[in-house]
Amino acid sequence: MSFGKMNTFIDIVEKQKVLDEEGFSTITDVIIASVRAYREGRHGSEKWANRSTFTDATDLFCFRVIPGIKVTTAMVLVCDDGRFEITSVEDVKGRGMYVEVLAKEVVSSGTS
Numbered sequence: 001m002s003f004g005k006m007n008t009f010i011d012i013v014e015k016q017k018v019l020d021e022e023g024f025s026t027i028t029d030v031i032i033a034s035v036r037a038y039r040e041g042r043h044g045s046e047k048w049a050n051r052s053t054f055t056d057a058t059d060l061f062c063f064r065v066i067p068g069i070k071v072t073t074a075m076v077l078v079c080d081d082g083r084f085e086i087t088s089v090e091d092v093k094g095r096g097m098y099v100e101v102l103a104k105e106v107v108s109s110g111t112s
Helices: none
Strands: 006-019 025-041 061-063 076-079 082-091 098-105
Touching: 025 076, 061 076
Parallel strands: none
Antiparallel strands: 006 025, 006 076, 025 061, 061 098, 076 082, 082 098
C-alpha cells in the first residue's frame, strides 16, 4: 500500500461510559487515534464479490497498524463522509503492518 493512496483521514472512536459529578453515567465518544487510510467503496468488482459473506459492509478501509492499539468491532470509524460501524478487522497477509477493516455506513433514521 503506497502512502499516496492513503488520502482519507479517519478517527478511530470508542464509546466509553463516563460518570458525571452527580453519579449519572453518560456514553461519550473517545478518539483512540487519528490516521490516514485507504478507502474503497463497495462496487461490483471480483474482490467485493468474494466478500459476499459481508453483505452489509459498504466500505473497506486499510491503514497502518498502530502500536499498542487493537482495533475491534466495538469501535467506530469517523471520516468526512460519516460514521462507519466496523464489521470485520483483519491483519493484511499476517505481517502486522496493515489493518484491513470492513465497515458499514451508519445512516441516521431521523431528520430534523
